[in-house]
Amino acid sequence: MIRSAAAPLRLGTLGMAAILLLGGCSGSRDDPNTEPAVNASRSPSTSESPDTAESATPSEAPPRNAAAYKPATTEGPAENVPLPVMPDVAKEQSKEGLETFGEHWFDLVNYGYETGETSPVRAISAPGCERCESFYADVNEGYVNDDWIQGGHLRVISSGTQFIQTPEGRFQLILSIRQDASFNRGPNGKIYHEAAADEESSAFIMEATYVSDHWVVNLVENM
Template sequence: MIRTSARSAVPAARFGALGLAAILVLGGCSGDGGEPGAEAAENSSSSPTASESPTESASPSATPTPTAAAYKPATAEGPAENVPLPVMPDVAKEQSKEGLEAFGEHWFDLVNYGYETGETAPVKAISAPDCERCQSFYVDVDEGYVNDDWIQGGQLRVISRGTQFVQTPEGRFQLILSIRQDASFNRGPNGKIYHEATADEESTAFIMEATFVSDHWVVNLVDVI
């Protein structure tokens, strides 16, 4: 994750923690047609006794529904397991104020997913290639999961978000988010710590710029204010 120069050491797994900015920039059975009386007589003469009646076959047992494996966060012993991929809410697909706010929060959910799993493809799928901080995130995660290494913690928590939903000359919309990040550790085999960073004491103000392309949002810029 990316820290400012205010920190002497910059852990590879740190996304960011700067000062807070206060201003927004931004069916039935069918009969056989015979005579009813004849059918009744036939049935009465040929009906088996109770002892001769065939026994009903046992109903097949229901197939048990497989249960999802339990999620386990990363520890000093090993990486996170069975991390569920965040699902984008429907509102985040709308070109609206509410849609942009929900999308921005979802983007950070996918960043957290990347820190827990080493997977950056979900973030890449909704981010522009020229997003510099996005590129830094990809490098952080790749380095954090080299060989048998993993990242513990570092979750980014969205405290608040807001937008004026005014389009910039570049055709982008700006979103301001207040973020707080948990303590993080870059670990290796036997729980060895390569880098660590303490939890943020204060929130960090981030600006996100996104463009609505066709039917979805794309992140063009993420930076601290």
Template sequence: MIRTSACSAVPAARLGALGLAAILVLGGCSGSSGDPNAEAAELSPLTSERAEPTENATSSATPSPTATYKPATAEGAAENVPLPVMPELAKEESAEGLRAFGEYWFSLVNYGFETGDSAPVMEISAQDCERCNIFYADLEEGYVNDDWIHGGKININSAGTQFVKTPQGRYQLLLSIRQEAVANRGPNGKVFFEHQIDKTTTAQIMEATYVSDHWVVNLVENM
């Protein structure tokens, strides 16, 4: 059965930094759910393969050192964050491909939290994806001047799809997610926003369209 949206439109007023966290995970229609399977039946663990970096056959015997990744702390922003690589499976128009793509999309959201860079998400999301647009704006606000986002990683516990097109030609992916503690920080110990880790899970729905040879996210919202 195709699930229809039950959410009302997002208010136009600014919701502060971390809009995606506040709307996509912490807020939404019905908030967190202790039993997302009641809404998203037949969810299965997400086990898509990740693309491994290939070794350059022409590299010299003494390659240049790779910058070390450092996660964000209360004292400063993350450093040298690696950009997630889309797995080949996520390029397929199939149920497995949609699940892999959904995981990849959220990995780019997490990359945005750590870097302030929304461009990777923007490249694979529709221009009228309302919550995506809020994410871009609030991510920019979260990294204004010397501010940064600490934490907020979104973990996908499970995902499933019946892989049936909606009347709009989209496929729906139902997910169970959990977000880690998150804070918007600034220099000299400033804290503009803070939310402790929520041990409950949230059921979400993603709608995506397969265009030519790739997926595009049209909608993401809480169920």
């Protein structure tokens, strides 16, 4: 029975000009008085082909003697994907802590696309986060039976925050993100859905609350 699979979470496109207009909300990692700007340090080329998605490697390298990581291909899902480890600074209630935590959250989203596992994102996301729920549904749909997701890797180009608490007790983080091409695949070469790589970065806002000794995501939205 042919099924229509959901695509990995796609981000709305918003260019550099829109990010610069957000200066009242955020600052760059290097200078708290400047806006987050797209840089080339983590940005893929806009001319990337679908094969680029296959070559993306998780941020955490596997330990020595561990089975080798293999990205998803046209033949099957990724194998031996290492779970990203949260950096210690991401546990701090600080500007740098929030910025690092935001990047780690997206690392876990990428891990979910490669493995079908959503529990790591659920563990640091609050109920009622609509974008989180969309991510869970996308992954669950993408890994029905023997299906898998290839690509869809989200790359954080830059992030910044003024680290000012909102009336709801949340802190806001602005991120510039670009997403690789993605494919929902099934056995025998079946493609249920495909999406091209983003040609431009997208601006996202994340709101998170610091609870006891860790951050929890309350909201993730396109801007």
